Amino acid sequence: MKQYDLELLNIGKVYPGGNSAVEAFDLQVEPGEFISFVGPSGCGKTTTLRMIAGLEDITSGKLLIRGRDYTSVSAERRPTSTIFQNYAIFPHMTVRQNIGFGLDVRKVEAGDKKRRVDAIIDKLQLGDVAGAKEGSLSGGQKQRLALARGLVTEPDILLLDEPLGALDANLRKSIQEELKLLQRSLNITFVFVTHAQSEALSMGDRVVVMNDGRVEQISAPYELYTRPKSPFVARFIGRNNLFEGTLKEIRKDRVVVNTVFGTLRGTPGFDVERARSGSEAIVVVPSEYIEIDGAGTKAADPDFDSVDGVVRSVDQVGQLVYPTIVIDGGRELRLETYAEKVAGRGIEPGGRVTLRWKPVRATVVFDQ
Numbered sequence: 001m002k003q004y005d006l007e008l009l010n011i012g013k014v015y016p017g018g019n020s021a022v023e024a025f026d027l028q029v030e031p032g033e034f035i036s037f038v039g040p041s042g043c044g045k046t047t048t049l050r051m052i053a054g055l056e057d058i059t060s061g062k063l064l065i066r067g068r069d070y071t072s073v074s075a076e077r078r079p080t081s082t083i084f085q086n087y088a089i090f091p092h093m094t095v096r097q098n099i100g101f102g103l104d105v106r107k108v109e110a111g112d113k114k115r116r117v118d119a120i121i122d123k124l125q126l127g128d129v130a131g132a133k134e135g136s137l138s139g140g141q142k143q144r145l146a147l148a149r150g151l152v153t154e155p156d157i158l159l160l161d162e163p164l165g166a167l168d169a170n171l172r173k174s175i176q177e178e179l180k181l182l183q184r185s186l187n188i189t190f191v192f193v194t195h196a197q198s199e200a201l202s203m204g205d206r207v208v209v210m211n212d213g214r215v216e217q218i219s220a221p222y223e224l225y226t227r228p229k230s231p232f233v234a235r236f237i238g239r240n241n242l243f244e245g246t247l248k249e250i251r252k253d254r255v256v257v258n259t260v261f262g263t264l265r266g267t268p269g270f271d272v273e274r275a276r277s278g279s280e281a282i283v284v285v286p287s288e289y290i291e292i293d294g295a296g297t298k299a300a301d302p303d304f305d306s307v308d309g310v311v312r313s314v315d316q317v318g319q320l321v322y323p324t325i326v327i328d329g330g331r332e333l334r335l336e337t338y339a340e341k342v343a344g345r346g347i348e349p350g351g352r353v354t355l356r357w358k359p360v361r362a363t364v365v366f367d368q
């Protein structure tokens with residue numbers, strides 16, 4: 001049987017008082033995988049992470065780590081380490097003491113402790129500040145110290161709850177890259193919580209999208225971005241345009257939807273066995289795949305789906321252009337494209353335009 005590093009089998013959490021924070025969460029994590037959890041505030045990310053860490057009781061379901069049942073095992077006996085957003089660094093201890101603390105708690109023998117602390121200080125380049133205290137560390141150094149503390153106990157799984165939330169945008173970007181490289185070189189499984197979709201997509205080998213205590217979708221980043229499986233994911237991830245309608249034709253690899261903008265085609269993002277014609281559905285088209293031209297300048301082409309509209313405004317930021325289009329039927333879309341792609345095409349306020357895309361780029365979803 002295949003051995004996963006981490007398995008969540010239908011786990012759920014009901015807080016005392018009856019608040020159901022997580023329901024029926026199922027996940028299998030491969031050894032060395034980088035998993036991101038993303039979702040709006042209050043959707044249950046931290047609760048799930050704390051259940052994995054043993055900091056919160058699991059109300060229902062099972063938790064396995066490397067095949068062993070840890071559902072009721074206490075936090076200090078789990079092969080996990082947790083890094084929190086505020087790092088929880090001890091201000092009265094030096095960097096070296098902060099790193100060694102977790103080994104003291106585990107009663108690691110002095111020689112072994114020194115060797116492990118030295119190795120991690122070296123790995124995370126904290127040698128210059130080993131004797132310093134929290135007050136004199138930069139944001140990036142604090143972040144590396146938090147990582148060092150998490151890693152020095154040699155966990156099987158590192159759990160990170162919005163660990164970059166306190167950093168400014170530039171530092172955050174460079175630490176994202178460092179963290180990803182570090183994870184690759186250590187080959188330790190990371191479970192990384194964030195509410196920034198770009199961070200979840202750029203860091204994760206797979207991304208778990210959560211909504212209101214439930215898993216909406218678990219996919220590799222590109223798949224998630226291009227093939228949402230639910231209306232929630234289509235709205236939450238990427239820059240999608242949504243066209244509501246009713247299912248007209250359902251085939252395994254292609255569905256047709258009647259909308260007020262005409263019939264539109266797409267790949268089903270759902271189990272076609274469970275779909276009925278006449279049900280409500282949404283055609284999801286990523287902005288990146290939509291071409292914009294002056295109306296009537298391109299001959300009708302059966303390989304494309306299209307809608308017509310009028311340009312309301314055009315914003316430009318550097319090379320990127322954001323036309324806002326009011327499509328016939330009254331709906332507004334904001335597209336993102338490159339200046340060179342629209343130059344000389346009459347894309348200006350008041351102009352009539354045609355938006356078109358290849359149906360293979362569209363995904364059809366509905367609330368199941």
Ligand SMILES: Nc1ncnc2c1ncn2[C@@H]1O[C@H](COP(=O)(O)OP(=O)(O)OP(=O)(O)O)[C@@H](O)[C@H]1O
Pocket residue numbers: 015016019020021039040041042043044045046047048195
């Ligand atoms: N100790 C608690 N007792 C009761 N309810 C709680 C407790 N902790 C969290 N909750 C509730 O559980 C739900 C999930 O909270 P959680 O902290 O897991 O969300 P989150 O996805 O981490 O949100 P954020 O992005 O804001 O950190 C929320 O409705 C929250 O109010």
Ligand SMILES: [Mg+2]
Pocket residue numbers: 045046047
């Ligand atoms: Mg949280």
